[in-house]
Amino acid sequence: MRRLLAAGLFAVAAIIGGGGSAHAVSSEAILAAKPPKLLSEFGFFVDGARQVPAEGVVPYHLATPLFTDFAEKFRFVHVPAGQAATYDPDEAFDFPVGTALIKTFAFPADLRAPDKDVRLIETRVLVRQDSGWQAWAYVWNADQTEAELKIAGAKVDLAVTGKDGAPLSFTYAVPNKNQCKGCHALNGEVTPLGPKARNLNVEHPYPSGAENQLAHWTAAGILSGSPAPADAPSVPVWGDTAAPTEARARTWLDTNCAHCHRREGPASNSGLYLTWGEKDPVAIGIGKRPVAAGRGSGDRAFDIDPGHPDNSILLYRVESTEAGVMMPEIGRTQTDPEAVALLRKWVEEMR
Amino acid sequence: MQRLLPIATLTLALATSTALAADIAVEAGEGANERLIEALISAQPGDTVKIGPGRFEFTEGLSLDVDDVKVQGAGAGQTVLSFKGQTGAGEGLLVTSDRVVLEDFAVEDTKGDGVKSKGSDQITFRNLSVVWTGGPKAENGAYGVYPVSSKNVLIDGVFVSGASDAGIYVGQSEDIVVRNSRAEYNVAGIEIENSKRADVTKNTVTHNTGGILVFDLPNLPVQGGQDVRVFDNDVVENDTPNFAPKGNIVGIVPKGMGVMVMANRNVHVFGNRFDKNGTAHVLIAAYPNEYDDDNYMFVPRGVYVHGNTYGEGGFAPDGEVGKIITDVSGTPVPDIVWDGVTRIPEYFSWVNAEDQVYIDEAEGTTFANLKMISQMLLPWSTSPDTDISGYKGSLPEPAPVKLPQDNGA
Numbered sequence: 001m002r003r004l005l006a007a008g009l010f011a012v013a014a015i016i017g018g019g020g021s022a023h024a025v026s027s028e029a030i031l032a033a034k035p036p037k038l039l040s041e042f043g044f045f046v047d048g049a050r051q052v053p054a055e056g057v058v059p060y061h062l063a064t065p066l067f068t069d070f071a072e073k074f075r076f077v078h079v080p081a082g083q084a085a086t087y088d089p090d091e092a093f094d095f096p097v098g099t100a101l102i103k104t105f106a107f108p109a110d111l112r113a114p115d116k117d118v119r120l121i122e123t124r125v126l127v128r129q130d131s132g133w134q135a136w137a138y139v140w141n142a143d144q145t146e147a148e149l150k151i152a153g154a155k156v157d158l159a160v161t162g163k164d165g166a167p168l169s170f171t172y173a174v175p176n177k178n179q180c181k182g183c184h185a186l187n188g189e190v191t192p193l194g195p196k197a198r199n200l201n202v203e204h205p206y207p208s209g210a211e212n213q214l215a216h217w218t219a220a221g222i223l224s225g226s227p228a229p230a231d232a233p234s235v236p237v238w239g240d241t242a243a244p245t246e247a248r249a250r251t252w253l254d255t256n257c258a259h260c261h262r263r264e265g266p267a268s269n270s271g272l273y274l275t276w277g278e279k280d281p282v283a284i285g286i287g288k289r290p291v292a293a294g295r296g297s298g299d300r301a302f303d304i305d306p307g308h309p310d311n312s313i314l315l316y317r318v319e320s321t322e323a324g325v326m327m328p329e330i331g332r333t334q335t336d337p338e339a340v341a342l343l344r345k346w347v348e349e350m351r
Numbered sequence: 352m353q354r355l356l357p358i359a360t361l362t363l364a365l366a367t368s369t370a371l372a373a374d375i376a377v378e379a380g381e382g383a384n385e386r387l388i389e390a391l392i393s394a395q396p397g398d399t400v401k402i403g404p405g406r407f408e409f410t411e412g413l414s415l416d417v418d419d420v421k422v423q424g425a426g427a428g429q430t431v432l433s434f435k436g437q438t439g440a441g442e443g444l445l446v447t448s449d450r451v452v453l454e455d456f457a458v459e460d461t462k463g464d465g466v467k468s469k470g471s472d473q474i475t476f477r478n479l480s481v482v483w484t485g486g487p488k489a490e491n492g493a494y495g496v497y498p499v500s501s502k503n504v505l506i507d508g509v510f511v512s513g514a515s516d517a518g519i520y521v522g523q524s525e526d527i528v529v530r531n532s533r534a535e536y537n538v539a540g541i542e543i544e545n546s547k548r549a550d551v552t553k554n555t556v557t558h559n560t561g562g563i564l565v566f567d568l569p570n571l572p573v574q575g576g577q578d579v580r581v582f583d584n585d586v587v588e589n590d591t592p593n594f595a596p597k598g599n600i601v602g603i604v605p606k607g608m609g610v611m612v613m614a615n616r617n618v619h620v621f622g623n624r625f626d627k628n629g630t631a632h633v634l635i636a637a638y639p640n641e642y643d644d645d646n647y648m649f650v651p652r653g654v655y656v657h658g659n660t661y662g663e664g665g666f667a668p669d670g671e672v673g674k675i676i677t678d679v680s681g682t683p684v685p686d687i688v689w690d691g692v693t694r695i696p697e698y699f700s701w702v703n704a705e706d707q708v709y710i711d712e713a714e715g716t717t718f719a720n721l722k723m724i725s726q727m728l729l730p731w732s733t734s735p736d737t738d739i740s741g742y743k744g745s746l747p748e749p750a751p752v753k754l755p756q757d758n759g760a
Contacts, residue, residue: 151392152392171438173439176411176414179411179414179440182445185447188447263572266447266469268572269499269522271571282644287643288570290598291600292464292494292497292499293596294493294515294599295490295492295515296463296596299597299598300598301598322462323437323441323462324461324462325462330439330440
């Protein structure tokens with residue numbers, strides 16, 4: 001299917017008249033002090049509407065992704081030719097200047113059929129410049145021909161068919177530049193979140209066939225220093241019911257919460273730390289009293305009360321969709337019932 | 352060299368002038384929401400974002416991440432940022448950069464906290480108003496003015512009302528001045544928590560559940576709150592029933608608390624005017640909950656209360672804490688109450704001079720040491736120690752807090 005699509009697009013591209021260089025990634029756009037107004041100026045895609053990447057733009061996915069109101073996500077990485085990211089066992093890889101991480105958020109008309117009638121909403125771009133990372137959001141037009149920079153963010157009204165088959169309508173929020181940093185911050189600096197060894201250490205269905213992403217990145221020359229996948233850290237796919245409940249819950253919290261809730265993150269002052277490697281039970285929330293939760297406490301005394309999800313603030317805030325209560329604070333307006341069920345099971349089984 | 356110098360100076364002057372402060376004006380009206388968000392994002396160091404008079408309605412939180420920016424309204428009664436329709440973010444305005452001044456505007460009805468700074472150095476909140484317009488309600492946001500993990504914090508002339516935790520809350524910060532401010536109808540008027548070197552002075556705290564709290568809590572990245580001076584404040588008629596959502600530590604504060612010092616070090620309470628606080632004017636207490644934290648000191652160390660004036664008080668002791676106190680002290684509750692909790696080894700030996708509680712007040716001031724057993728909130732005996740003269744003494748006062756943005760070094 002993907003091969004067919006790509007072939008079709010190739011023809012279109014030829015007709016439009018781009019030469020070979022028309023679809024090369026623009027390092028000028030990536031390194032520019034002022035971001036391009038249009039997404040197409042980066043040259044990431046040979047066909048944006050179908051999310052077909054240009055040469056040098058590698059698709060990837062995460063074992064356990066962030067929940068963003070059921071959005072489908074298309075992720076890509078571009079590392080400048082001849083350079084490579086440096087492997088790190090725990091943190092996001094150290095990418096060279098000129099790198100771009102690209103993530104498109106899209107919604108199918110029916111959430112039960114994620115491949116059909118997909119509408120692109122926004123593409124977020126993290127570019128690595130000399131001064132550090134910059135984060136930009138581009139919102140797609142109705143015709144899906146172009147996406148335009150929105151520094152102040154945007155609101156998009158959506159109406160789809162939900163996973164339960166019922167109509168689901170809500171206002172999707174495209175983050176403004178500062179909100180990007182609300183999550184993408186480590187010690188106050190903008191930083192990527194997804195491309196960590198443990199989250200990339202899974203197979204990806206490349207056009208050439210399925211392959212482990214760490215191995216593929218290494219073979220493509222965009223990652224250096226990676227051990228063999230078997231020797232690199234890994235996390236389960238959080239929805240994999242064959243995996244242990246605790247590991248599934250902890251990888252979900254790692255991805256959905258620990259960007260802020262870690263010692264170096266925006267929620268460091270809470271004392272609640274949910275990174276995959278966190279060992280201190282109180283820091284994870286077990287028997288931990290809230291500090292600045294306000295009404296986010298939901299009249300509950302502990303972040304996690306083992307065996308009692310309904311006495312646990314963690315569940316209250318993950319279930320809520322109310323500003324000032326819900327966690328994460330931004331990035332969603334909907335509750336993910338499957339995640340709630342998993343966390344509930346985890347806390348219930350906790351002794 | 353001498354010829355070169357003027358040229359170099361000129362170049363420097365030119366360079367400075369090109370980068371000189373610009374005003375970014377944001378007036379009310381069509382698209383003001385988006386224009387203000389953009390102004391806060393695109394501001395350059397040195398700029399002033401000037402928000403015009405009028406009402407601004409927001410559906411998202413605002414944030415500022417640029418150093419050396421002033422955000423200035425036309426006055427707290429003129430420029431009103433309303434977050435009544437907010438659907439996202441944990442606060443109204445979040446500042447994460449250094450040397451920022453926020454002044455002369457009002458923030459209303461945020462879903463979470465009002466105005467927050469995280470990790471800022473030299474942050475100033477001046478002549479702000481942060482209000483939940485529906486009055487005291489558990490659904491209101493937790494904190495009004497909320498610097499956390501910050502350094503050199505100046506809060507001057509702010510007004511906060513309706514916070515379901517603390518009106519003015521300074522947490523895990525260093526070098527703090529809170530002055531000339533008014534906090535009313537909050538659970539706590541002003542709270543200094545897990546922070547070092549704070550001066551809280553010339554504020555009026557009234558009609559809160561509790562007036563001024565100086566706390567230290569366990570299981571936080573910054574602990575060891577110390578060197579706090581609470582002086583020359585009016586702490587009167589704190590009489591709003593506690594409306595904090597359960598689970599929050601301020602939920603323990605009884606209605607009618609004046610100043611409460613819990614598990615902190617070197618706290619000086621002096622020159623304040625206490626009146627009509629129904630539970631007690633001053634309470635000195637240990638952290639009452641169980642905790643798991645080897646680095647935490649749960650009893651207050653080195654508290655010096657002196658030269659305050661005490662009007663009527665202790666006439667309506669409230670809640671669980673009120674009952675625990677009156678079970679020992681009787682009613683009316685004395686002006687100053689210490690739970691008397693000491694660490695067990697110290698109970699059988701002695702407490703170092705710098706760790707003791709000292710009280711030096713005018714004739715007629717009443718006092719009780721409840722002599723509670725550690726962590727159990729049960730008395731050793733049913734007879735408190737009410738002999739105030741036994742606590743005479745003093746502690747060296749911390750130096751006044753000096754802030755770089757306040758003509759201090």
